[in-house]
């Protein structure tokens with residue numbers, strides 16, 4: 001059994017994908033080009049923003065967004081400690097300071113009340129610039145509440161939508177709610193490429209052209225560089241694959257939600273297991289199907305022995321990572337993130353699961369807890 005079975009997906013779309021790849025190879029044009037332009041247009045429509053900018057990864061999309069917002073060394077940006085490192089890494093790369101706030105114990109996303117408290121505590125220093133909210137595991141953060149905190153304090157708000165493309169928040173699509181949002185096409189993501197890729201969604205008037213220049217070395221005209229940028233372009237082969245997968249994406253989202261419900265129903269019978277909580281008004285795209293369980297590591301070992309792969313997103317919250325030691329945080333600073341990181345476990349999940357596989361995984365979890373009692 002695979003954790004995410006990309007081979008099954010390929011078998012279903014093989015004809016279309018092979019043809020799309022061959023047409024790029026035949027065209028001899030591999031950097032940006034027509035497939036990237038079409039993907040930008042289709043995805044801008046999908047999330048309902050005026051402009052989308054294809055980039056080389058979610059990480060680069062976040063970095064470019066902060067560059068376009070003129071984040072400077074010493075400025076402070078609030079984010080969650082319970083995320084993939086890229087979210088906070090890009091802040092540090094620009095010499096700005098990462099300021100963490102704790103998460104909600106049910107959704108695992110930033111807790112707006114905790115963010116508000118951080119803002120209150122640090123506002124007088126005059127260094128706060130913005131908030132990066134992560135929509136973790138496929139479910140949007142509480143973006144209205146965070147927008148309110150941001151607006152009140154004069155901060156920008158970026159949605160890290162790397163795991164949540166296809167989700168909705170109060171009927172609005174993830175990626176289309178904040179002025180800037182970024183998604184990732186890492187192969188394991190809900191909309192995954194065959195390599196790295198990402199997209200910036202831009203509702204912010206005037207930033208689109210700057211972001212386009214920044215992704216090609218700050219260049220607006222050939223060999224005229226207005227500012228220092230990056231090489232952070234999406235390539236044509238990835239865009240061609242993504243255009244095919246995008247056609248199937250609405251159906252895949254429905255399948256993800258179907259299999260999540262099937263897991264929910266089956267796991268409801270196993271009392272130590274806390275299935276994912278989807279907040280009222282949200283739909284999730286289930287980038288991960290992550291449960292919370294006591295004895296997580298022993299369960300993961302037990303499942304592995306039975307050929308069932310699992311993953312831990314994420315075993316160490318960012319404030320306790322060696323890379324962020326200089327920030328001076330300690331164990332106990334973010335108790336919710338710390339507790340969740342001890343108990344979270346992601347189960348095999350993708351649109352092409354079968355009911356037998358759900359039963360296999362849930363049955364093994366049931367056996368594990370039955371043996372323990």
Ligand SMILES: Cc1ncc(COP(=O)(O)O)c(C=O)c1O
Pocket residue numbers: 057058059060083084086087134160162163183184185186196197198
């Ligand atoms: C929450 C989050 N932010 C940022 C990233 C970075 O995306 P990428 O791997 O495309 O650079 C990822 C994915 O890996 C992610 O899950």
